[in-house]
Amino acid sequence: MELSRRDLLTASAIMLMRPMSSISAPLGAHLAAAPLAGGTEPMVLLCWNENPYGPSPAARAAITQSIADGCRYPDDENPKLVSLLAEKEGFGPDHIVTGTGSGELLRALGMLAARQHGEIVAAEPTYAELTEYAQHTGATLKLVPVDKQLRHDLSAMHAAVSAKTRVVYICNPNNPTGTMVDSAIIAAFVAALPDHVTTIIDEAYMEFVDGTPSSVSLVTGPKRVVVLRTFSKLHGMAGVRYGYGIARPEVIEEISAARMTTPNIFAVRGALASLGDKEFLADCRRRIVASRARLTAELARLHFPYAEPHGNFVFFDTGVRSSSSPSSCGIGISPLDGVSTFRELVPRHHRDRSADRRLHRRSAGLSSESCQGSLI
Numbered sequence: 001m002e003l004s005r006r007d008l009l010t011a012s013a014i015m016l017m018r019p020m021s022s023i024s025a026p027l028g029a030h031l032a033a034a035p036l037a038g039g040t041e042p043m044v045l046l047c048w049n050e051n052p053y054g055p056s057p058a059a060r061a062a063i064t065q066s067i068a069d070g071c072r073y074p075d076d077e078n079p080k081l082v083s084l085l086a087e088k089e090g091f092g093p094d095h096i097v098t099g100t101g102s103g104e105l106l107r108a109l110g111m112l113a114a115r116q117h118g119e120i121v122a123a124e125p126t127y128a129e130l131t132e133y134a135q136h137t138g139a140t141l142k143l144v145p146v147d148k149q150l151r152h153d154l155s156a157m158h159a160a161v162s163a164k165t166r167v168v169y170i171c172n173p174n175n176p177t178g179t180m181v182d183s184a185i186i187a188a189f190v191a192a193l194p195d196h197v198t199t200i201i202d203e204a205y206m207e208f209v210d211g212t213p214s215s216v217s218l219v220t221g222p223k224r225v226v227v228l229r230t231f232s233k234l235h236g237m238a239g240v241r242y243g244y245g246i247a248r249p250e251v252i253e254e255i256s257a258a259r260m261t262t263p264n265i266f267a268v269r270g271a272l273a274s275l276g277d278k279e280f281l282a283d284c285r286r287r288i289v290a291s292r293a294r295l296t297a298e299l300a301r302l303h304f305p306y307a308e309p310h311g312n313f314v315f316f317d318t319g320v321r322s323s324s325s326p327s328s329c330g331i332g333i334s335p336l337d338g339v340s341t342f343r344e345l346v347p348r349h350h351r352d353r354s355a356d357r358r359l360h361r362r363s364a365g366l367s368s369e370s371c372q373g374s375l376i
Contacts, residue, residue, distance in 0.1 A: 049175065049205075049313045051236035051288070055270060056280040059237065062273035063266045074265040081272045085244055088275070089216055094249040097256050100263055102204060102230040102243030103129050108258035109167065109200055109226065110134030118166030123152045127175040127202065130167075140164070150177040150307040150315065154189045161197060168193065171202040173209060178309035183213045190215075190223050198224040198251070205311035207234040207281075208289060219247050226251060231267075233312060234285055235274045242267040288312050 055063070078098060086093045099105040110130040113120050114137040122131050124143035131141055142160045147153040152170055161168065173180040190199050201215045206229070218225040226247040232238035242263050245255060263271075274281070295314050299306045306316035 048238070049233065049311065050238050051233060051284065051312065053284050053287070054236040055240070056236070056274050056277035056284075058277040058280070059235070059270040059274040062269040063240065066266055066269050069265055072265055074263065074268040077265070077272075078263060078268050081268055081275075082244075084272070084275060089246055091219070091246060095219065095246055095252060096244055097247070097252045097259075098242070098244045098263055099259055100243070100261055100267065101232055101238075101241040102202065102228040102245070104241075104259060104261070105228055105243060105245045105255060106130040106200075106202070107133040108255050108260070109198075110139065111137050112254060112258050113167040113198070114139035115166075117164075119162060119164045120167045120169060121157050121160045121165055122169040123157065123171070123174060125176055126152075126169070127171045127204075130169055130200065130202075134167075139166075146174070146177060146179070149179060150174075151179040152181050154181065154185065158189060158192060161193060163194075163196075165194075165197050167198050167200055169200045169202070171204070172215070173205040173310035175205065175311065176313075177307045177315045178205075178311045178313055179307050179315075180209060180213070180310045183215045186215050187218060190218055190221070190225060193223060195223065198226060200226045200228065202228045204228065204230045204233055207285060208292075208312050209310045216246055224248070224251055226255070231271050231274065234281060234288075235271070236284070237267070237270055237274065240267045240270050242271040 054060070079093070082093050082096045082098060085098075086096050089095070097105065099108070106129045110120070110133040114134045117138050117140060119140045119142055120131060120134050121142045121144065124145050131139075131143075135141055142165075144153055144157045144160050147156075152172070152174060157168060170181070170186065172186065186201065193199065199218075201218075203214060203216075206214055214227070215225070216227045219227060224247075226245050228243065228245050230243040231240070232243070245252070247255070292309055292312065292314060296306060296309065299314065299316050304316050304318060306314055309315065
């Protein structure tokens with residue numbers, strides 16, 4: 001089956017700013033396993049912002065070789081990884097907290113903010129793992145619409161801060177819009193916040209940004225700042241789950257006490273191996289950024305408005321309302337609640353070099369979680 005680019009961009013108009021855990025179980029299972037109309041081939045999911053290349057060869061080997069040790073806890077091995085992460089970030093190990101993905105740390109931070117019914121200020125739309133979990137545990141949300149460029153409106157967010165505010169959440173680059181705010185602007189914003197406010201800066205997609213615009217230096221400043229990172233995006237380990245946070249030691253202790261679990265042995269060994277596979281990571285980043293550029297060029301040609309992307313996805317307007325049910329083209333879609341036109345498409349590397357540059361399924365029977373099956 002072949003699809004034109006216009007067919008692809010329209011049929012796969014996707015918006016999923018929420019994590020899989022916040023999608024209803026029946027819908028999630030339906031999207032993951034639904035076959036194409038009249039066939040048995042599983043659907044192509046372009047809605048999770050996954051890395052289509054998966055873990056690095058070194059990480060795959062480390063995980064495979066660890067199967068026999070699946071009965072063991074990695075408590076003696078995680079400190080080595082923490083030390084390497086601390087060295088990479090330029091801090092001591094006491095500035096690092098790890099979790100089963102940065103999502104667990106977001107939930108722990110949300111639970112801490114919800115104590116005594118504290119307020120959380122965040123952009124709308126943004127990644128909802130922290131805000132939704134915190135709301136379930138008693139927090140009050142103050143959601144501030146993004147600006148005309150679909151970036152965090154930091155002036156409006158500052159105005160929303162009150163004596164009850166415990167957390168300001170900044171996803172940078174933002175999911176789902178893909179836009180970002182310069183680190184110098186964030187630094188000025190943080191400096192102007194009251195001392196009782198903790199700023200959480202989620203940098204899950206920062207590795208796809210050109211230059212070194214991280215806000216990690218703020219963690220040693222006078223204000224309470226937490227910077228989060230993940231191995232789910234560039235490292236391609238979304239299904240393995242490893243993430244970490246960077247903050248002052250006393251803040252790290254608070255987060256550690258609120259965690260629900262610790263990373264498993266496959267995550268620890270896979271992340272450790274992935275850190276050393278720098279050639280793969282660089283090549284992977286290059287391909288994803290190139291795919292992103294090809295997609296935005298095509299969107300411009302088709303006159304589809306899009307937000308300036310800095311992650312591994314593009315947020316764009318198809319001009320049509322999408323459906324929450326699978327499309328007849330076999331591409332999973334999910335609408336953004338309350339928004340009828342702006343949608344997201346996860347870029348895919350253009351593995352097909354055919355003259356007409358069409359998307360097609362390379363082979364039947366591949367898992368819908370493996371991006372090996374979709375070609376542009």
